[in-house]
Amino acid sequence: MPADAFVVVRNDEDQLSIWAAGADLPGGWLPEGTSGTRQECLDHIDLVWTDLRPRSLREAS
Template sequence: MSDTLYQVVRNDEEQHALWPAGAALPAGWAAEGFVGTEQECTAHVDAVWPDIRPLSMRDRLGAR
């Protein structure tokens, strides 16, 4: 089992991803505030991001 910590990051399209905690973030991504194991972060993303379509698509379809 890995003891690597990850952080949940989010872009302007409200897409979420896991990124190694403490590593510099790629352009366009910001830390969402949740840090944990890969499993904990994945569970968090599943809970807070139920509609995985990009924000612009949800807006176009009136799904917000």
């Protein structure tokens, strides 16, 4: 696996982050389905994560 390969991960609050591809994911995070270079993953997050509030806060308002 290339050292510059990353995956986008999502937690149960629908927050997104990136993680090194092939590395064990931390508890509570699952693959979102996007992979690529660090920048490609960050660009994807910028595109799709437009409301940065956690899901529980969005649902409460």
